[in-house]
Amino acid sequence: MARRRGFFTGTISAGVLFFLWLPIGVLVIHSFNASRFSTAWSGFSLVWYERLLNDRAIWRSVENTLVVAGVSTLISVILGTLAGFTLYRYSTRLQRGHNSLVTLPLIIPDILMGMSLLLFFLAAGLPLGLGTIIIGHITFCVSYVAITIRARLQDFDYGVVEAAQDLGAPGWVIAYKIYLPLLLPGILAGAMLSLTLSLDDFIITFFTAGPGSSTLPVHIYSMIRHGSPPVINALSTLFLALTFVLVFGYQKFLRRKV
Amino acid sequence: MKKLTMVLFLGLSVALLFAGGGRQEVPKLYVYNWSDYIDEEVITSFEESYNVEVVLDYFDSNESMYAKINAGATGYDVIFPTSYMVSIMQSQGLLAPIQQDRIPNLVNLDPRYLNFAAQPALSYSVPYMISTTGIGYLSSQVGEDFIPSWSVFGDSRFRGRMTMLNDMRETIGAALKYLGYSMNTTNPSELEAAGDLLLEWKENLAKFEAEAYKNGLVSGEFRVAHGYNGDIYQVMEENDDILFGIPIEGTTLSVDEMVILESSQNKELAHDFINFLLDAEIAAQNTNYVYFLSPNVPAYELMDEEILEDPGIFLNEDVLAKSEPLLDLGETNSLYIRVWDRVKVGD
Amino acid sequence: MIHRGFTWRRNSDARGIRTLPSVIEKKAVEIGLTLPSFLWLLTFFLVPTVIVVLISFRASDSFGGIGAEWTLTSFYEISQQNFWPILWRTLKLSLYTTGLCLILGVPVAYHMARAEQRTQQNLMLLIIIPFWTNFLIRIYAWKVLLHPDGIIKTVLATLGLVSSEATLLYNEGAVLLVLVYTYLPFAILPLYSAAEKFDFRLLEAAEDLGGSDWTGFTRIFLPGISAGIVSAILVVFIPALGSYIIPEIVGGPDGQMLGNRIAQRVFTDRNLPQASALSSLLILAVLAPALVRFGLRTLPRRWSRGQA
Numbered sequence: 063m064a065r066r067r068g069f070f071t072g073t074i075s076a077g078v079l080f081f082l083w084l085p086i087g088v089l090v091i092h093s094f095n096a097s098r099f100s101t102a103w104s105g106f107s108l109v110w111y112e113r114l115l116n117d118r119a120i121w122r123s124v125e126n127t128l129v130v131a132g133v134s135t136l137i138s139v140i141l142g143t144l145a146g147f148t149l150y151r152y153s154t155r156l157q158r159g160h161n162s163l164v165t166l167p168l169i170i171p172d173i174l175m176g177m178s179l180l181l182f183f184l185a186a187g188l189p190l191g192l193g194t195i196i197i198g199h200i201t202f203c204v205s206y207v208a209i210t211i212r213a214r215l216q217d218f219d220y221g222v223v224e225a226a227q228d229l230g231a232p233g234w235v236i237a238y239k240i241y242l243p244l245l246l247p248g249i250l251a252g253a254m255l256s257l258t259l260s261l262d263d264f265i266i267t268f269f270t271a272g273p274g275s276s277t278l279p280v281h282i283y284s285m286i287r288h289g290s291p292p293v294i295n296a297l298s299t300l301f302l303a304l305t306f307v308l309v310f311g312y313q314k315f316l317r318r319k320v
Numbered sequence: 321m322k323k324l325t326m327v328l329f330l331g332l333s334v335a336l337l338f339a340g341g342g343r344q345e346v347p348k349l350y351v352y353n354w355s356d357y358i359d360e361e362v363i364t365s366f367e368e369s370y371n372v373e374v375v376l377d378y379f380d381s382n383e384s385m386y387a388k389i390n391a392g393a394t395g396y397d398v399i400f401p402t403s404y405m406v407s408i409m410q411s412q413g414l415l416a417p418i419q420q421d422r423i424p425n426l427v428n429l430d431p432r433y434l435n436f437a438a439q440p441a442l443s444y445s446v447p448y449m450i451s452t453t454g455i456g457y458l459s460s461q462v463g464e465d466f467i468p469s470w471s472v473f474g475d476s477r478f479r480g481r482m483t484m485l486n487d488m489r490e491t492i493g494a495a496l497k498y499l500g501y502s503m504n505t506t507n508p509s510e511l512e513a514a515g516d517l518l519l520e521w522k523e524n525l526a527k528f529e530a531e532a533y534k535n536g537l538v539s540g541e542f543r544v545a546h547g548y549n550g551d552i553y554q555v556m557e558e559n560d561d562i563l564f565g566i567p568i569e570g571t572t573l574s575v576d577e578m579v580i581l582e583s584s585q586n587k588e589l590a591h592d593f594i595n596f597l598l599d600a601e602i603a604a605q606n607t608n609y610v611y612f613l614s615p616n617v618p619a620y621e622l623m624d625e626e627i628l629e630d631p632g633i634f635l636n637e638d639v640l641a642k643s644e645p646l647l648d649l650g651e652t653n654s655l656y657i658r659v660w661d662r663v664k665v666g667d
Numbered sequence: 668m669i670h671r672g673f674t675w676r677r678n679s680d681a682r683g684i685r686t687l688p689s690v691i692e693k694k695a696v697e698i699g700l701t702l703p704s705f706l707w708l709l710t711f712f713l714v715p716t717v718i719v720v721l722i723s724f725r726a727s728d729s730f731g732g733i734g735a736e737w738t739l740t741s742f743y744e745i746s747q748q749n750f751w752p753i754l755w756r757t758l759k760l761s762l763y764t765t766g767l768c769l770i771l772g773v774p775v776a777y778h779m780a781r782a783e784q785r786t787q788q789n790l791m792l793l794i795i796i797p798f799w800t801n802f803l804i805r806i807y808a809w810k811v812l813l814h815p816d817g818i819i820k821t822v823l824a825t826l827g828l829v830s831s832e833a834t835l836l837y838n839e840g841a842v843l844l845v846l847v848y849t850y851l852p853f854a855i856l857p858l859y860s861a862a863e864k865f866d867f868r869l870l871e872a873a874e875d876l877g878g879s880d881w882t883g884f885t886r887i888f889l890p891g892i893s894a895g896i897v898s899a900i901l902v903v904f905i906p907a908l909g910s911y912i913i914p915e916i917v918g919g920p921d922g923q924m925l926g927n928r929i930a931q932r933v934f935t936d937r938n939l940p941q942a943s944a945l946s947s948l949l950i951l952a953v954l955a956p957a958l959v960r961f962g963l964r965t966l967p968r969r970w971s972r973g974q975a
Contacts, residue, residue: 071778078775079793082851085808086797092811097538097558104558116360119376145704152697160701163708168901169953170716171909171926173933174946177391178715184392201711204704206853209898213861216894216967233696247787248860254795255856262802264912269388273350273395274375282801284355284378286531291807298800305796313785383934480834486915488935527837527920532810541815657936664923665752 086302093295110296117293120281124297127277130192130267131260134199138256141200142207143249147241149208150215167205175202176269183270190272198270199260206259207252214248347372349589352379352396354576357449358597359609366596372589389414394583397590403575404489404648406438406445415444416580422591425598430615436575436645445577446594449550449612452573452635452643453490454566456533456552461543468565470498472544473521483536484521484546486528488660489646490572491518494546497569503644506652515659522663537562549632550612564632570642573635575615716950723944733939741944757925760839761907764846768854768903769896771847776858776895777888780865791859794852802849806916809845810836813917837919845913850906854899861895893967905953925949 096107114120145164149157167175179198180190188194226236264279271280282294355378363374377396379385382405389399390412401409409415420426420442429447434440437447455468462478473482473494484491493503495514505511526542534555536542545552552564578597580590596602603614604622613633620628627633649656723741726734779790797805812819813835823829835841865888873883889896911926918924925945932942 068778068781071774071781074771074774075778075790078771078851078855079790081848082794082797085805085812085848086800088808088811089800089804092808098554119378141704141707144700148697148701148704152701154697156698156701156705160705163705163713165901166716166950167708167712168905169950170719171929171946171949173911173926173930174719174943175712175715177387177933177939178719179711180388180391180393181718182711182715190393190395197711201708204708206902208704209901210857210860213857213892213895213898214864216861216864216892218864244864247863251791251856251860254791255853258795258798258852261799264802268384269391271377272393273352273377274348276377279801279803281355281378282803284380286380286803286807291804294801294804298804302796302800305799309792309796313788381934383937386937387934522920525920526834527918532807532916535810539814653936657938660935661748664920665749 089295090299090302093292093299095292098292110292111300114293114296114300120278120293120297122274123276123278123281126192126195126275127261127279130195130199130277131257134196134203134260135253135256137196138200138203138207139249139253142204142252142256143211143245145204145208146211146215146248146252147245150212150218164205164208167202172263172265176266179266180269190270190275192272192275194270194272195267195275195277198266199263202263202266203256203259206255207249210252210255211245211248214245214251218244347586347589349374349398349586349593350377350396351375351593352377352385352399354378354400355380357400357576357610359606362597362602362605365602366593369596370589370592374593389581394581396581397584397586398593399579399581400448400576401579403436403438403445403447403577404646406577406579407648409579410438410444414582416582416584416587417443418446418580418594419591422588423595423598425595428598428600428603428616428618430617432640433573433575433615436573438575438577445579446598447575447615448578448597449576449606449610450573450615450635451576451612452549452566452632452639453485453494453547453571454549454552454564454632456537456545456547456555456562456564458537458540458543458561459563460561464563466563466565468567470494470567470569473524473546474517476524478543479524480526481542482525482544482546483527483529483533483542484525485533486530488656491528491546491663492656492659493572493646494567495521497567497571500569503572504647504649506649506655508655511655511659515662518659518663528664550610553611553630553633566632566635566639568642570644571639572646573640573643574646576612719943720947720950722940723947725940727938727940741938741941742948744941745944745948753923753925753928756839756922757908760843760846760924761904763843764850764907765854765900765904767843767847768851769858769899771851772854772858772899773889773892773896775855776862776892779855779859780862781867787859787863791856794855798852803912803916805848806845806913809841809848810917813841813844836917837922839918839922841917842914842922842924845917846907846910849910849913850903853902853906857898857902858892858895861892861898865891890967893963897963897967908949908953 093110094106094108095103096109097104145160149161149164176198179194179201183190183194183197222240223236226240231239262279263277264283267277268280268283271277278297282291285291285294349372351374353376363376366372367374379388382402385399385401386405386408389396389409406415423446426442426446429442433447433450434442436450438445455470455472457466457468457472459466461481462472466472472478473484484494489503492511492514495517496503496505496510499510499513499517501507501510501514526536529536529545531551533542533545533547534551537545537552538555538559549564552562556562556564578594580587580594584590597606598616600616600618601622603616603619607614607619607627608624611627611633613627613635620634722733724737724739726736726738726740728734775794779787782790811817814820815834815836820829820835823835829835869887869891870883873887874880878886909926909929911924911930914922914924914927915930929942929945932938932945
């Protein structure tokens with residue numbers, strides 16, 4: 063019976079993966095399309111890759127995007143894990159307020175969060191730049207990480223911790239040797255979520271960015287209007303290729319080590 | 321293993337943070353513009369002549385740029401708003417006065433277009449490019465003898481294969497123009513009539529579309545599209561079937577202009593940049609690149625033939641006479657908003 | 668065992684005595700761990716949000732500024748406009764999106780959780796990597812796919828499922844499809860996070876006791892990952908309510924959602940107070956079900972206590 067269940071879920075998973083990758087296939091194919099418009103194929107061409115390499119504004123945006131994503135994911139994961147943990151572990155009034163603070167950011171439409179952050183930064187006299195973008199990203203990513211971690215802690219058998227405490231283990235050892243390994247898949251999931259959100263964010267970044275600190279989504283949004291989107295297809299294809307090489311190459315490397 | 325991953329990740333982030341620090345120390349000019357509106361070579365050429373770095377940022381619409389600047393964002397030197405937006409920005413005190421003696425190339429500007437600019441006296445803004453709104457269409461579907469008119473949107477033969485601009489003023493303006501009213505009217509009954517007409521036309525539309533109508537024309541998805549001349553000319557390169565026409569009832573002309581922010585730290589260099597763009601050769605180079613018209617008289621002879629011969633780009637007197645700029649309406653803007661809401665709500 | 672603020676039971680009696688220093692120490696630890704995220708969100712989220720809510724009570728000026736007087740004009744204007752179609756459409760699409768994301772996400776999470784460690788990581792990467800390309804480009808890729816002369820339409824038409832004149836784009840169906848596409852990974856991740864922790868031996872035990880597949884699934888697995896389900900609902904439903912780029916690009920002329928209206932107010936109409944007012948109402952509307960959420964949060968604990 064388990065096998066039947068496995069077959070059913072396996073088919074759905076395969077279907078979902080196909081669904082998720084379908085548009086990606088399209089965009090990769092069209093990065094080689096000589097036509098500027100993805101709706102007609104006019105021959106194989108590498109012209110967009112050429113344009114990509116010569117467009118320095120895009121590369122600046124890429125750099126900004128990666129820096130922002132890296133730093134904000136790192137900090138969001140730290141803050142979010144702590145938040146998820148304390149929300150699960152304690153049920154005090156402090157936590158009830160904490161819970162509201164953590165779940166509310168999800169409700170606010172992006173546009174208004176961006177606008178309000180901008181007003182706040184200006185009122186506080188903070189210069190707009192990569193730093194303000196990072197602050198904005200962390201603010202919305204923390205919530206996602208926190209609820210992912212909290213979901214992970216459901217049904218946690220607290221007896222393990224109590225046993226450790228009875229054996230005299232200090233708090234930080236418990237944290238490190240019991241909670242951390244347990245939470246790691248959740249932390250990774252939260253980090254992935256945060257990274258994805260940050261890489262793709264447009265409206266909040268738009269409002270909180272300073273001159274010269276544009277990220278890729280902001281750049282792309284303006285290109286759709288007036289520019290050559292296939293250059294972005296080329297960039298995305300390159301990025302995908304790079305990611306694959308890095309990720310799976312890294313795994314191969316680890317396997318060989320062991 | 322997971323620790324190693326995290327360390328590498330951290331290291332990469334830190335490395336990237338420092339990678340940005342290795343730039344030269346030359347003066348920088350911060351420009352906020354539409355995407356792909358200046359030839360890259362022009363930028364490089366400016367940087368070399370003046371030994372500066374130009375940092376380009378892009379916005380996708382006047383409104384989003386304004387929302388940010390009006391809220392107080394600073395740092396930009398030169399911005400390229402459309403004329404109606406120039407007036408708004410000027411009224412909010414965001415713009416620095418143009419020192420005309422720093423821009424000798426101002427004399428190159430074509431006086432016929434100055435009336436469409438925000439201030440003909442050029443005290444706060446300098447025209448950059450002209451664009452006209454009109455109708456792009458597939459000649460094979462619509463007929464080669466098609467006489468461009470706004471009424472085509474009422475033609476049910478093309479039901480579901482037409483788009484109009486997702487721009488309140490442009491689309492309401494088209495209806496108003498067809499009915500013979502001014503595109504800047506504040507007469508409620510005229511606006512009501514325009515709203516009714518649009519609701520009729522809406523039945524024939526696939527959607528309201530501000531930029532992807534180009535793709536739609538190329539692929540044949542759309543047969544008729546309400547759009548800007550420069551955009552449609554870009555797609556004509558790819559598909560001979562596509563033609564552009566300016567409706568006989570008249571249309572709107574818009575001017576994208578260059579302004580300097582009051583908060584700019586680099587006003588001198590900003591003036592030099594504007595002057596550079598008004599140079600005849602540079603202006604011609606830009607026009608040849610973007611297919612919008614640079615209203616620069618000595619540049620006309622340097623532009624590509626096909627651009628000069630085309631009434632869609634290089635407008636003739638008739639067309640100019642029938643066309644109006646879209647003026648900002650201040651308080652009465654809300655009348656238009658009401659009409660637009662009614663048109664867009666659906667059910 | 669559910670752990671509350673203090674526990675009255677410890678294994679050893681001697682250590683059952685709560686001493687004042689240990690009580691304070693415990694509180695200090697709690698506060699210390701909570702403070703970073705609490706302070707951060709307070710400063711960078713709550714304060715700006717309060718600003719937004721306050722703006723809804725100010726007058727607007729036609730130039731996008733915020734007036735100096737307090738007024739209820741924005742709310743009044745909103746009540747004069749015909750909002751029900753938009754609200755209904757937004758609510759409906761968000762609910763369907765959430766439902767579909769759950770229906771697709773739960774089996775995927777289940778499958779991932781049962782796979783080998785390495786496969787799990789690979790699957791997670793395969794699910795997330797498409798989303799590191801750009802959001803807009805993906806939507807445009809869907810436009811290509813759903814194009815009237817495109818591949819999907821051709822296949823469907825050949826199979827006779829749609830007429831040859833039909834358009835798959837510019838309607839609510841297209842919006843729903845792209846919404847589900849966009850939010851599916853956000854649903855899968857928390858579901859997986861919870862499923863991975865689930866003890867699958869419970870399902871085997873149920874089987875041994877004669878229960879069917881379906882019973883095991885609905886009465887043991889689903890409650891077991893209920894916190895994950897709640898998280899998934901949160902990260903899909905609520906952001907979907909505010910989406911505007913998707914309906915703008917693949918929606919029809921009749922497809923405006925609440926997010927579009929808010930965006931229109933901010934940019935085109937330059938009426939920040941009204942945009943803020945709309946958002947304040949949205950926040951209010953969403954907080955009501957928050958009580959339901961509170962209920963759901965305590966229910967899983969009762970469920971799991973039942974099975975311990």
